[in-house]
Amino acid sequence: MAIVGSQPNVKQRRQRTLLDLIARAPIGSQDELVELLHQRGFEVTQATVSRDAAELGLVKVPRADRHIYATAEAAATGNAYDTRLRRLLEDIPVRIGRSGLSLVLVATPGSAGAIAQAIDQSSLTDQVGTLAGDNTLLVLFETEAALERWLVRFMTFQPSDESALPSGRPSPAASRVANSEAPR
Amino acid sequence: MAIVGSQPNVKQRRQRTLLDLIARAPIGSQDELVELLHQRGFEVTQATVSRDAAELGLVKVPRADRHIYATAEAAATGNAYDTRLRRLLEDIPVRIGRSGLSLVLVATPGSAGAIAQAIDQSSLTDQVGTLAGDNTLLVLFETEAALERWLVRFMTFQPSDESALPSGRPSPAASRVANSEAPR
DNA sequence: CGGTCCAGTGAATAGTCATGCAAGTCCGCT
DNA sequence: AGCGGACTTGCATGACTATTCACTGGACCG
Numbered sequence: 001m002a003i004v005g006s007q008p009n010v011k012q013r014r015q016r017t018l019l020d021l022i023a024r025a026p027i028g029s030q031d032e033l034v035e036l037l038h039q040r041g042f043e044v045t046q047a048t049v050s051r052d053a054a055e056l057g058l059v060k061v062p063r064a065d066r067h068i069y070a071t072a073e074a075a076a077t078g079n080a081y082d083t084r085l086r087r088l089l090e091d092i093p094v095r096i097g098r099s100g101l102s103l104v105l106v107a108t109p110g111s112a113g114a115i116a117q118a119i120d121q122s123s124l125t126d127q128v129g130t131l132a133g134d135n136t137l138l139v140l141f142e143t144e145a146a147l148e149r150w151l152v153r154f155m156t157f158q159p160s161d162e163s164a165l166p167s168g169r170p171s172p173a174a175s176r177v178a179n180s181e182a183p184r
Numbered sequence: 185m186a187i188v189g190s191q192p193n194v195k196q197r198r199q200r201t202l203l204d205l206i207a208r209a210p211i212g213s214q215d216e217l218v219e220l221l222h223q224r225g226f227e228v229t230q231a232t233v234s235r236d237a238a239e240l241g242l243v244k245v246p247r248a249d250r251h252i253y254a255t256a257e258a259a260a261t262g263n264a265y266d267t268r269l270r271r272l273l274e275d276i277p278v279r280i281g282r283s284g285l286s287l288v289l290v291a292t293p294g295s296a297g298a299i300a301q302a303i304d305q306s307s308l309t310d311q312v313g314t315l316a317g318d319n320t321l322l323v324l325f326e327t328e329a330a331l332e333r334w335l336v337r338f339m340t341f342q343p344s345d346e347s348a349l350p351s352g353r354p355s356p357a358a359s360r361v362a363n364s365e366a367p368r
Numbered sequence: 369c370g371g372t373c374c375a376g377t378g379a380a381t382a383g384t385c386a387t388g389c390a391a392g393t394c395c396g397c398t
Numbered sequence: 399a400g401c402g403g404a405c406t407t408g409c410a411t412g413a414c415t416a417t418t419c420a421c422t423g424g425a426c427c428g
Contacts, residue, residue, distance in 0.1 A: 011406075012332040019339055029384065045408055050386055054251075056340055059243040059259055060385095067238075067416085071340045072259040073270060075243055086257060148196040155203055156240055156255045195376075213414060229378055234416055244415095251386085251414095 014042045015052050019071065022058065026068040033069070082157070085118040089158050101147060103139045112137040122157075126150040198226045199236050203255070206242065210252040217253070266341070269302040273342050285331060287323045296321040306341075310334040 014037065021027060021036050030049040037044055052058075053069070060067045061075045092111050097104040107115055116132035119139065126146040131138045141147040198221065205211060205220050214233040221228055237253070244251045245259045276295050281288040291299055300316035303323065310330040315322045325331040 009329070009332050012336050015336050016339065019336075031384080046385075047387080047409075048407060050384095051407085054246040054386085056336070057246055059245045059256075061243045061256055062238040062241055072243075072245055073340060075256040075259055145193070148193050152196055152199050152203075152240070155200065156257060158257075215414080230415075231378060231380095231417085232376080235377090238416085 010042070011052075014044065014048075015056055017042065018049070018052055018058075019056065022069045022071070023074070026063070026066075028066055028068055082122050085115075085122045085124075086157050088115055088118050094158070096151075098147075101141045101144065103141075103147065103151065105137050105139065107135055107137070109135045111135065124150060124153055124157075126153070194226070195236075198228065199240055201226065202233070202236055202242075203240065206253045206255070207258070210247070210250075212250055212252055266306050269299075269306045269308075270341050272299055272302050278342070280335075282331075285325045285328065287325075287331065287335065289321050289323065291319055291321070293319045295319065308334060308337055308341075310337070 017037065017040055018033065021033060027033055027036070030046045030053065033049050034044060034046050037049070057072050058069050059072055059075050061070050063070075088111070092107050092115065094115070095106040097106065105112075105115065112132040112135055116130040116137045119127070119130055126141065126149050128140045128142050128146075131140065139150070141150065201221065201224055202217065205217060211217055211220075214230045214237065217233045218228060218230050221233070241256050242253050243256055243259050245254050272295070276291050276299065278299070279290040281290065289296075289299065296316040296319055300314040300321045303311070303314055310325065310333050312324045312326050315324065323334070325334065
């Protein structure tokens, strides 16, 4: 057992192949990878693939009804437009307020248009539309549920968390979005 | 449909709390989350947390000897410097060549210094040092193994794959890094 | 009102993954 | 040679996660 060892860099080559494999096709399990590696001449077991995955920092991301492997890098890059939105949100602090069925995003002067466009093109689709002013933009919804759903998704786009919570008032208190009181 | 149940969307609040929880502390399992949600008044089981995690696009990333939950976004953001390097590599195409125990990265005019510095500050540590010219930089290694290790890690930093492979010649043929021949 | 539909959930379980342990290999050193 | 340590891997298994199945309660409808 433990055949190898002779060729010192088998591990490196295997890991490179691994990266290549997950880049080419959606892979759903480590067993699948074992199989593919096998086809390419690497004799390994799931245990080794597990360790390789950890070393390479691979993650399993939920993508369209199933989970697939990706590099941490690729995981954040679903849609190219999503990436654009994420970038914007990293650079521009956005405060979120709420008014009825609209969310009010307050950004920096001149940036509202860019953010609105980024939102429109992103994979965020629960909104009816967006309307941008100079430093403020509205995101309009049809229902309360749509608004809530949107907000939760939107939060995963924001960096850490510097935003205010979407209650009524644009209060000064640093109330975080993810407040967490008891359910009822 | 689903116009928000009666309880003002417990689900949405739970998911927001979930995002908050994983942002605040490293969480290693869904059972852990069940426990924490429980403390905050949400009565759910692991099954539900699993579904929430999928909806929110959460991933479990290998971080320092254990796996923790994070948003896809946060997963790519280990070290701030790592992010910087990733950014650079997204914007600047880098061709990789090799010469002995050195890797030769050829970028765009004037960018070599920035890339070298980004590499120095990143979590890439297997190199002995870097040396930047104008559009070319060298990454020096002590051993073959270190070079190989470094290269594999470096690949996870690159966007998709536009780079050339680290063989001898800076060939024109679009040979991909992740070649995948059989082991021996 | 009964009927139907459907989102949401828990219980149980199948599926998947991580890891302790032991074994094999490759050094380098004496 | 012989020894010891650092690596790497497979095996077996426990840990963890996703999913199937069944149920519930609210919404919608005639």
